[in-house]
Amino acid sequence: MRRALPLTLPFALAVALGPAALPATATAAAAGPPAARTAPPAAAAAPDIDVSKVRAHLSELNAVAGRNGNTRRSTTRGYTDSVAYVKGRLQAAGYTVTEQPCTSGCSSGAGPNLIAEWPYGDANKVYMFGSHLDSVSAGPGINDNGSGSAALLENALVLAQRSPAMLNRVRFAWWTDEEQGLNGSESYVRSLSSAERARIKAYYNFDMVASPNGGYFINHITSAAAAPLKAYWDALNLRPEENTEGAGRSDDYSFEQAGVPTSGYAMGASARKTSAQAAKWGGTSGAAYDSCYHSACDTTANINATGLDRSADGIARALWQTAVAEGAPGDDFSLSAAPAAGGVRPGGSVTSTVSTATTGGSAQPVALSAAGAPAGVTVSFAPSTVTSGGSSTMTVSAAAPAAPGTYPLTVTGTGSVTRTTVYTLTVDGPGGCAGTEAAVNGGFESGIPPWTGNTGVIGAFSGRSAHGGSRYAWLAGYGSTRTETVAQTVTVPSGCARVTLSYWLHIDTAESGPTPYDTFRVTADGTTLATLSNADARSGYVRRTADLTPYAGRQVTLAFTGSEDSSVQTSFVLDDVSVRGG
16 A cells, blocks of 8 residues: 655555454454354355465465565565565466556556456456555565455466356456555556457455454445445444545556546555544554554565455455346356376377366366477377366377477366366477476476465575576575475486486585584485485585486476475575486
8 A cells, every 4th residue: 555645746645444354253253143144145156265365365465475575665675575585476367467567657666567368258348347456565564465465366377276157357467566646557548449448347345454443444345346345344244444544545546547447455554543442343542454564574474364255355345246147047057187297209208297277167078289399299198088076198299300398288178168278288309208307397497386285485585596597496494393395297218328307406404413403305106216404505506306216207206395494594496496317
């Protein structure tokens, strides 16, 4: 949320406030009787958003800030790494994500806006849901505005997972440079043509939705746009109020100035809770809604889980009510390939399991096909048609004339709808085994996929450097109890005299002596290949290897795990992972 400035400025800068963390007794009182907790019928089909998953996103954003000077300001690496985390999660869920540079009106060096649209429903009726992703310089910005950003992200992921029949379009946005003047959202709105603005039927903003001593505030509470947000909080007997503190101070103002109907949730910033509000919602009268507003203490300890939960669920109710088709969801399915990449020598073959899942309506027949294979490469499926919920073995075979190179194969499932996934094939050159690279994105330069686990550790952070390129995975390094893992599934090359896993690891520590307090473990399908510790710390990167020959021809999950005890930091910085036969 942007600090309030005099109204004589060209525009008022804005903060959207968020639902407050209440004492246990106050939470029970605010919830009302059981009957009052029933959601409105129009929103009954909306999902219940798991607040623990929202809080997990907040933990990742907090870790990003911790590695970048305790800030996620728009002009810092803390912001660009926040963008990378959100983008990676969205891409893994199937979204096409656009990074929109803010080249006009933003602070020099500000990172991009992030836009993701769920591509179903009427494209002429778009409902936008947004939050700012940046923080101030003084702190990590976990309530302001990690809370809105994380609640929005989990809603986007659940929408993709459920994939209901859509009536209208839903577009998600994470804004840059809000704290410096609503600059990212203003730049976006300016970039829209009049026709594009007209397609946006409402914009919903979520800024500070977990304030510890907060209240339940709604922007333009009596407007038609606000109706679904208000209906849900009314159903919880919360008796929300107009967001007067946040008026003109957050990204909804950019849309409001362009004539787009707006609303949103907020729980309050530096303004103080009145005695009447304390009586209604609990909390402390006369104290700020968020005493850590724009401060270093705005960490994960500054989050009201109750308010965050109610906000995340309210977003889902509004999204479902405005954009999801009424009645039973249409028949739909998801499609994935595991592993998502593999290597093959001319004359050989490689397999992957193509899996489907019913995500809406009833199970249906799904016909499988693949496109993008080069000359000399064939793709077959056994079986070629599955019922959603089932799986098929995809075999990719390369004849002797197949040209060496890396090829993205588009795997398509066709039923009542069409779904696709990408399998990355590497065809080795003559001589075979020596050139086969089974790891994908081993240098972390191409974003997140196919890495899984604690993917917020992947990025380019201040205080550490890459072995090659600019990105790496920084595991542990907190000085407190923590375990983090990154992993990917690979097909180990076959027909090789030896297959070697190699990786570059920089271990630095504040521990002293030979006792292994903090550890780094490498595993293949859970079997330990190597264990290192703070006792192995060196001044720079060291190349490490492990023998994967016993796994030749198999799909295995390689995992790299850093673990710390309760005190004194040890950082395990991983880069340039490779799996090659020779």
